[in-house]
Amino acid sequence: SAVISQKPSRDICQRGTSLTIQCQVDSQVTMMFWYRQQPGQSLTLIATANQGSEATYESGFVIDKFPISRPNLTFSTLTVSNMSPEDSSIYLCSGKETLTSGRTPGQFFGPGTRLTVL
C-alpha cells in the first residue's frame, strides 16, 4: 500500500493552544480520514477529509474544534483547537486504496501523532 507520514510524531502542549498535524501520502488516494485514539481505547473516526471542500464530520466532532484541510489528493491537515487535557490522544491519518489502484485494497495508516495536553 501507499505510505503515509505525519508531523509531528508527538507533542506536549499547553491548555488553550492549538496544534496542526500534517499528513502526507506518497501517492494519490481518493479518500483520507482522521481518527482519534484515546488512551487504552479503540479508534474513533473524526472526519473524512474531502479534497477541495469541507470535511465530513462524525457525530460528536465539529469543525470549530477540529478544522481539517485537504488541498490536494496527497496532503491533509488536522488542527486540534483550544486544547484541553481531554484532547490527549493519538491522532491518526488514514488513506483508502481502491480496488483498481493495483495496491493492496483497504485502509492504511500513518504512524500517528501522540498529543499530550497539560
Added chain:
Amino acid sequence: GIQVEQSPPDLILQEGANSTLRCNFSDSVNNLQWFHQNPWGQLINLFYIPSGTKQNGRLSATTVATERYSLLYISSSQTTDSGVYFCAVVPTSGTYKYIFGTGTRLKVLA
C-alpha cells in the same frame, strides 16, 4: 449502528504458543480488515479479508461473512507479536467508513 466485538479482550501467551482471535459483527459487511497496533502506536495492515481465508507466514485469517465473524490465527507466537489487534469493518448499509472493533491486547512472554 453496527457493533463490532472482539474476544478475548486480553491475552497472555508464552513464546511459541498458538492463538485465535475473534471478531463478531452485528450486521452484514462489505469489507473487513485486521490490523496490528505495535507498542509504538503504528497500525499495520495484516489482512484485507471481506470473505474467505488468507495466510501470510505465521498469520492467517478467515472471514465467514454469512455468519458475521472473522478469526485471526497466530501460530508460533513471538514477542514481536505483542500489541493490540483490531478488526475493522465497512457495513453494507450505505457507508464507506470503517468501524473499528474493541481490540484484543496480546502480550507474548519470552
